[in-house]
Amino acid sequence: xxxxxxxxxxxxxxxxxxxxxxxxxNHIRIESYGTIDELNSYMGMxxxxxxxxxxVAWIREIQDRLFTIGSVLATxxxxxxxxxxxxxxxxxxxxxxxxxxxxxxxLPEMRSFILPGGNLAGSMCHVARxxxxxxxxxxxxxxxxxxxxxxxxxxxxxRLSDFLFxxxxxxxxxxxxxxxxxxxxx
Numbered sequence: 035x036x037x038x039x040x041x042x043x044x045x046x047x048x049x050x051x052x053x054x055x056x057x058x059x060n061h062i063r064i065e066s067y068g069t070i071d072e073l074n075s076y077m078g079m080x081x082x083x084x085x086x087x088x089x090v091a092w093i094r095e096i097q098d099r100l101f102t103i104g105s106v107l108a109t110x111x112x113x114x115x116x117x118x119x120x121x122x123x124x125x126x127x128x129x130x131x132x133x134x135x136x137x138x139x140x141l142p143e144m145r146s147f148i149l150p151g152g153n154l155a156g157s158m159c160h161v162a163r164x165x166x167x168x169x170x171x172x173x174x175x176x177x178x179x180x181x182x183x184x185x186x187x188x189x190x191x192x193r194l195s196d197f198l199f200x201x202x203x204x205x206x207x208x209x210x211x212x213x214x215x216x217x218x219x220x
Contacts (some may be wrong), residue, residue: 076162112181153211159202
């Protein structure tokens with residue numbers, strides 16, 4: 035028999051963390067990894083909307099890291115877990131920084147704030163960036179609530195939002211889209 039997707043164990047508003055501890059579905063830990071899942075879904079949309087194989091490969095790498103971060107956030111830090119879970123490494127943050135530097139080498143200097151838009155894939159990157167920032171805020175909130183979040187997760191999410199901003203500009207640049215400068219009303 036095939037694996038069933040439904041378990042019925044969450045029908046009353048609770049779910050299990052990795053390690054077996056049950057928490058309400060609105061627990062901050064669930065909100066955090068649910069937001070990472072939402073971000074991962076937007077990353078898939080970006081990948082589906084670009085034709086540059088290098089960018090798609092970058093996004094697939096990031097999606098893998100986001101699954102890793104989701105599993106870290108879904109684990110109860112007070113329970114010993116029997117399975118081996120992946121981890122985030124400093125090299126993952128450095129990888130993002132290298133891609134940012136690579137893209138910035140060909141991008142024109144920013145002389146003003148820019149508005150999201152001008153290219154559908156770039157606009158989706160901006161949405162993903164906003165979701166990434168929300169995930170980062172939730173992780174900071176978790177820390178303030180004395181819920182364990184590895185520092186590297188925060189660093190990765192912070193750098194990923196920077197990467198997504200630059201990627202939006204880069205995608206626009208590759209497609210010949212004009213950046214839309216923000217002009218403040220006077």
